[in-house]
Amino acid sequence: xxxxxxxxxxxxxxxxxxxxxxxxxxxxxxxxxxxxxxxxxxxxxxxxxxxxxxxxxxxxxxxxxxxxxxxxxxxxxxxxxxxx
Numbered sequence: 255x256x257x258x259x260x261x262x263x264x265x266x267x268x269x270x271x272x273x274x275x276x277x278x279x280x281x282x283x284x285x286x287x288x289x290x291x292x293x294x295x296x297x298x299x300x301x302x303x304x305x306x307x308x309x310x311x312x313x314x315x316x317x318x319x320x321x322x323x324x325x326x327x328x329x330x331x332x333x334x335x336x337x338x
Contacts, residue, residue, distance in 0.1 A: 255281065255285060257277060257281060258278055258282070261274060261277060261278070262278075286313065289309075290313040290317070293306045293309040293310040293313060294310045294313070297310055
């Protein structure tokens with residue numbers, strides 16, 4: 255999170271080039287994993303399940319939305335490459 259925050263400016267983007275996108279992609283997926291693991295681990299505890307279940311569903315939903323966006327982009331690229 256700190257690396258992402260420190261590199262979230264135009265100067266850092268320009269200096270890092272393609273690595274900026276890689277750092278931010280890995281960072282955001284790592285943060286997602288931490289939140290998912292934290293909430294999913296609490297699902298089995300009856301006292302914490304009321305909070306854990308909805309947030310686990312939200313975390314899985316966020317991953318599904320991200321995956322569908324990636325898939326749609328991939329399909330568009332494949333279609334444009336096939337028509338070219």
